[in-house]
Amino acid sequence: MSDSDPLAAPAAPVPGAPGPGAPGPAGAAVPGVRGIDLVRVESRALYIQALFSAERQQGPGFAFALLPVLRRVYTTAAERGRALARHMGFFGTHPVLSGIVLGVVARLEERRAQGLPVSELQIEQTKRALASPLAALGDPLFWVTLRPLAGLMGVLGMAVLPLADTAGPDLRVLVCPCLALLTYNAVAIRFRVAGVPRGYAMADDPGGLLRSLHLAELRRFFERVSALAFGALVALTLWPMVQSADPAHEGFAHKASVLAPFVLGSALTALLLRRWPGRSVEIAFAAALVALVLSSRF
Numbered sequence: 001m002s003d004s005d006p007l008a009a010p011a012a013p014v015p016g017a018p019g020p021g022a023p024g025p026a027g028a029a030v031p032g033v034r035g036i037d038l039v040r041v042e043s044r045a046l047y048i049q050a051l052f053s054a055e056r057q058q059g060p061g062f063a064f065a066l067l068p069v070l071r072r073v074y075t076t077a078a079e080r081g082r083a084l085a086r087h088m089g090f091f092g093t094h095p096v097l098s099g100i101v102l103g104v105v106a107r108l109e110e111r112r113a114q115g116l117p118v119s120e121l122q123i124e125q126t127k128r129a130l131a132s133p134l135a136a137l138g139d140p141l142f143w144v145t146l147r148p149l150a151g152l153m154g155v156l157g158m159a160v161l162p163l164a165d166t167a168g169p170d171l172r173v174l175v176c177p178c179l180a181l182l183t184y185n186a187v188a189i190r191f192r193v194a195g196v197p198r199g200y201a202m203a204d205d206p207g208g209l210l211r212s213l214h215l216a217e218l219r220r221f222f223e224r225v226s227a228l229a230f231g232a233l234v235a236l237t238l239w240p241m242v243q244s245a246d247p248a249h250e251g252f253a254h255k256a257s258v259l260a261p262f263v264l265g266s267a268l269t270a271l272l273l274r275r276w277p278g279r280s281v282e283i284a285f286a287a288a289l290v291a292l293v294l295s296s297r298f
């Protein structure tokens with residue numbers, strides 16, 4: 001039987017040789033991850049929720065974002081396909097902080113491709129070990145604290161600007177969304193841009209990586225800023241009302257009766273925000289409605 005006979009029995013495996021799905025031997029010439037690869041992962045991480053599903057949540061988006069690294073470190077289509085399939089499963093964390101997990105996993109996949117002792121189970125366990133605390137720390141910071149603060153800064157920006165000319169459009173309406181977007185992204189973009197390289201560089205120290213983000217400290221800081229901004233908004237709202245509350249000069253009692261509902265609404269908002277910090281928009285609208293109803297009854 002000739003060597004080229006397609007019906008010939010396959011050759012016996014050489015003892016010690018890697019299997020068809022195993023990484024190459026340590027020290028093999030495997031391309032390393034480049035800076036441009038991490039930049040591509042960063043850009044794709046912006047769309048990690050575009051493929052969101054109820055079953056796998058951010059899993060498909062995570063695999064899509066990691067694909068530039070998998071293409072770089074794995075040389076065959078079969079290896080890339082197996083690595084991609086591993087990351088198509090369930091994954092969920094805060095989207096702003098997802099780049100940190102992507103950076104760590106990129107480093108582990110690179111080491112696995114180089115033949116170092118990094119198993120698939122280790123990669124998956126590291127993903128989950130980082131995703132849960134990042135979600136637990138990121139949601140209160142970005143959703144509960146920073147997002148309402150961004151909206152509040154937009155409203156304050158409109159409040160401090162002079163009134164528009166009645167003959168033309170009120171361009172102050174553009175200030176509110178612009179300030180809100182700038183406030184939110186001034187904080188979030190830092191984690192978006194630096195997350196992947198930071199995770200890649202600190203893949204060996206996940207605990208130190210989490211501590212270096214200072215997420216809990218940032219949340220406490222922005223809570224204080226939010227309290228200050230809310231107080232400024234209350235002052236800016238009440239000041240013109242004080243000036244116009246008593247046009248007939250009927251005295252302090254009349255002013256108090258006009259302003260009391262709004263003062264009570266502000267106090268109610270502050271108390272309810274301590275009870276339900278994630279419902280700031282709903283609480284603010286409810287307090288404003290109560291204040292308007294009470295003021296119409298006096």
